[in-house]
Amino acid sequence: MFVLTAQPGPCRTVLRFVEQIFGCSMLPLTLPVLRLLSDGAFHSGEDLASQLGVSRASIWNALQDVETLGVRLFKVRGRGYQLAQPIEWLDPAQIALHLGANAKHLPVQIIDVVDSTNAQLMQRAAQGGPHAQCLAAEFQTLGRGRRGRAWHAGLGGALTFSLLWRFNLGAAQLSGLSLAVGVALVRAMMELGIPGVQLKWPNDLLHGYHKLGGVLIELQGDALGPSSTVIGVGLNMRLDAQIRNRIDQAVVDLASLCPEETSRNQVLAITLRHLAAVLKDFELHGFEALRDEWQSLHAYQDKSVALRMPDGSQIMGQVRGVTADGALILETASGERRFGSGEISLRAATNPGMLVESN
Ligand code: BTN
Numbered sequence: 001m002f003v004l005t006a007q008p009g010p011c012r013t014v015l016r017f018v019e020q021i022f023g024c025s026m027l028p029l030t031l032p033v034l035r036l037l038s039d040g041a042f043h044s045g046e047d048l049a050s051q052l053g054v055s056r057a058s059i060w061n062a063l064q065d066v067e068t069l070g071v072r073l074f075k076v077r078g079r080g081y082q083l084a085q086p087i088e089w090l091d092p093a094q095i096a097l098h099l100g101a102n103a104k105h106l107p108v109q110i111i112d113v114v115d116s117t118n119a120q121l122m123q124r125a126a127q128g129g130p131h132a133q134c135l136a137a138e139f140q141t142l143g144r145g146r147r148g149r150a151w152h153a154g155l156g157g158a159l160t161f162s163l164l165w166r167f168n169l170g171a172a173q174l175s176g177l178s179l180a181v182g183v184a185l186v187r188a189m190m191e192l193g194i195p196g197v198q199l200k201w202p203n204d205l206l207h208g209y210h211k212l213g214g215v216l217i218e219l220q221g222d223a224l225g226p227s228s229t230v231i232g233v234g235l236n237m238r239l240d241a242q243i244r245n246r247i248d249q250a251v252v253d254l255a256s257l258c259p260e261e262t263s264r265n266q267v268l269a270i271t272l273r274h275l276a277a278v279l280k281d282f283e284l285h286g287f288e289a290l291r292d293e294w295q296s297l298h299a300y301q302d303k304s305v306a307l308r309m310p311d312g313s314q315i316m317g318q319v320r321g322v323t324a325d326g327a328l329i330l331e332t333a334s335g336e337r338r339f340g341s342g343e344i345s346l347r348a349a350t351n352p353g354m355l356v357e358s359n
Contacts, residue, residue, distance in 0.1 A: 029054065029062040031112050031138070034071065034155070038087040044080035069139060070154015070240040085238065087156035088264050090136055098269030106272050108134045108161075115142040117162035118232040122218055125164050125228040134272060136161035143234065146216055147310075147343070151234050154243040157253075159235040159268055165279050170225035175340070176287025176326030178203040178217050181231055183290045184278035185213060186297050188271040194257050198299035201319075201328050201344055205235070206299050209346070210252035212236055231279075233271065237264055288324040295321050300344055305330070307342040315339075316347065 029052070036048055045056040052059070063081060066073050072084035090110045096103040107130075114120055114137045121135055137160050143151035153160050167174065182203040189197040189205070189212075198206045205213035213235040221227030236253040244251065254262050281289060295301055300319045307315045307330060317330030317337070327338040 040086035042079045042082045070243040094265035121230040131166040152246045157238045162232040179326040184274040188274040210250040304347045305344040
């Protein structure tokens with residue numbers, strides 16, 4: 001039996017503290033108030049209070065720290081409160097509409113606030129929860145990124161969801177899965193009419209070498225199969241300055257790539273549809289069937305890179321592609337080598353004119 005799951009890092013401890021002081025008493029009223037404000041109009045404290053059957057002081061309290069959620073609010077004496085940016089809430093009916101015939105095979109549950117959609121689905125997976133269920137959150141208090149990092153996303157400014165998917169395969173056969181998921185995400189972006197989205201090994205979603213989204217896959221099961229996977233996807237829809245400041249790398253959001261407003265409900269449905277198709281393909285044919293497509297989407301193909309290993313050491317080389325099980329092929333001074341883990345970045349001197357990432 002194996003369970004591969006993200007380990008809490010130091011950042012997570014801080015966030016847990018924030019959740020303790022902020023989450024319990026604040027959020028239950030904060031979200032209902034923000035829902036009333038999401039029409040984009042001004043609402044007086046009195047109006048909000050009477051609609052929710054609470055005091056004006058409770059409304060004032062509920063909106064005190066909304067900036068920490070990545071929500072900007074105008075507070076104007078005599079007029080009340082207005083959201084700087086209207087929020088499109090996740091809506092199961094809208095998602096089902098966009099999913100069409102796929103809706104009955106891909107049940108989507110929306111939760112307002114949760115620690116991490118991955119953490120929740122890992123629990124459900126262990127309790128025998130059904131295959132192909134999706135959990136999407138308006139806000140995560142402890143969003144998990146890869147390599148023990150935190151994943152930062154503002155309320156209404158991102159898509160944060162996970163999909164529980166069961167395979168008859170064992171852990172070794174799932175090694176190319178995270179790359180396959182990347183292909184599904186790029187296909188979804190293409191269907192949405194967003195060109196130029198690329199991948200960074202193993203599965204970051206990039207645009208112009210800026211991070212648009214990320215994938216965290218956690219596994220449990222028996223070495224020879226079957227396995228349960230939880231595929232967590234975070235996609236930047238509209239990054240607020242507060243959230244941007246918490247992220248230590250170059251990022252981009254869909255709002256700046258699309259001339260028109262993109263619907264979160266539509267993006268979720270389209271992404272889920274592509275994910276399900278790729279996962280079925282993966283179960284039957286493995287990553288091999290997707291390898292050429294993946295390589296054509298790799299922003300680092302044939303580039304000179306530094307590969308930072310989990311122990312902190314660095315290996316220089318030129319990217320030659322990926323193997324059938326998703327390992328990175330690097331041509332190094334000592335010949336061609338394959339790597340199953342590590343973090344790549346461009347080498348400035350050998351890639352003139354390229355942006356050098358700060359991660
Ligand atoms: C990365 O580090 O690039 C992976 C980020 C994955 C974030 C998503 S958001 C939904 C799901 N729940 C989590 O806690 N993490 C993933």
